[in-house]
Amino acid sequence: MLWSDRRAVLLALAALPLAACGFTPAYAPGAAGQALRGQVRASDPVTSRDFDFVAAFEERLGRPTVARFELAYRITTSERGSAQVSGIGPTRITLFGEIAYSLSKIATGETVTSGKLRNFTNYSTTDTQLATRRAQEDAEKRLMRILADQVAARLLAALSE
Secondary structure: OOHHHHHHHHHHHHHHHHHHOOOOOOOOOOOHHHHHOOOEEEOOOOOHHHHHHHHHHHHHHOOOOOOOEEEEEEEEEEEEEEEEEOOOEEEEEEEEEEEEEEEEEOOOOOEEEEEEEEEEEEEEOOOOHHHHHHHHHHHHHHHHHHHHHHHHHHHHHHHHO
């Protein structure tokens, strides 16, 4: 038996339990991913972090055309130095983020799902303020993208139940 034949058999055997449990891809036609595509309007951004979150969220689920759902959210962040050099100070900063979100139907105001998610990212400080500030801004954008991905995944899971 050739290796390619064995791989095909093993792949088919690995996929068998998924077929038995009723697994369907989130972005299949008619699935929850398609039901949310272009249907969720995030609350208007106020801060630069909010703008980064909304941009990443809309990139994931599409910009709303005729929104059926409203996403309310509140983002909080904090920083903590995670590496110290004597006489210099922190050289590695951990940026923590938490988002509290609530998805509701626009027509009825009924809450579909809500929750809180947390994550973190890091950045390094350097000897120049400009480079440190750029690293901090990049870390904030990465954190907002991570949180947007998490929220989108939770919304898809909630609507597929």
